Amino acid sequence: MKSSCKHMIFVLFLMNIALHSEAQSAAFKALLNTIYDKDFPLVQHTDSVLIQNAILLDTRELEEFEISHLQGAQWVGYNTFTLKNVSHIPKDSLIVVYCSVGARSQDIGKRLKQAGYKNVYNLYGGIFHWVNEEKPIVKDQSLVTDEVHTFNKTWGMWVKKGKKVY
Structure with a gap:
């Protein structure tokens, strides 16, 4: 097989x-x-110092990001991602990438590392784990919300807190 x-x-x-x-x-x-690739660094939701000092990059699709995202996150996309999306970010910056559970963000994180970005971390469990741990998410960068886009109904099973949006 x-x-x-x-x-x-x-x-x-x-x-x-x-x-x-x-x-x-x-x-x-x-x-x-x-x-997860065991060689790609992860950051836990509890590491607030690292997360607060990092540039947060949301690697989900725009319709997911528009429902909610982490405070201060920049949307860079997945299917539409290019290095031009991050050309304004210095290569020695502390960066945390995330998506729904961590697969797409790990892919983008690897691309960033290959392009010379040095301090790139993947958020463990993505926004799903973040929400399940009752961490805040926002809409429009400031309006706190409990809605989270679950990618689709099947993946929505992993979201146990908040309101699921498909």
């Missing part, structure tokens, strides 16, 4: 487990372990 097929079966298995709320946290952690 090909590796990508095995990966998909494992993800579907985890999603089935997640339907039972008591196993959701463990299933979410297992999912994240399948996504």
Whole structure:
């Protein structure tokens, strides 16, 4: 069986487990372990000093960002991302990238590192984990909201706090 097929079966298995709320946290952690490259640095939601001092880059699509995002985040996109989107950021800046759970942001983070950005971190669990830990999100940079775009209904199962928007 090909590796990508095995990966998909494992993800579907985890999603089935997640339907039972008591196993959701463990299933979410297992999912994240399948996504993350062990060599790419992660930052936890509890590391407020690093996060507050970093340039936050939201790598989700614009319609997701417009629903909500982390305070101060800049939208750079995923499908539309180019290095021109970040050309104004000095390469020695502290940068935290995030998306829904961390897969897209890790991809963009790797592209940033390949382009010479030195201090790039991926936010563990993305905005889903952030919201589940009851950290604030905003709309229009200042209006606090509880709405979070879940990418689609299937991925919405990982959001346990706030209001899901599809």
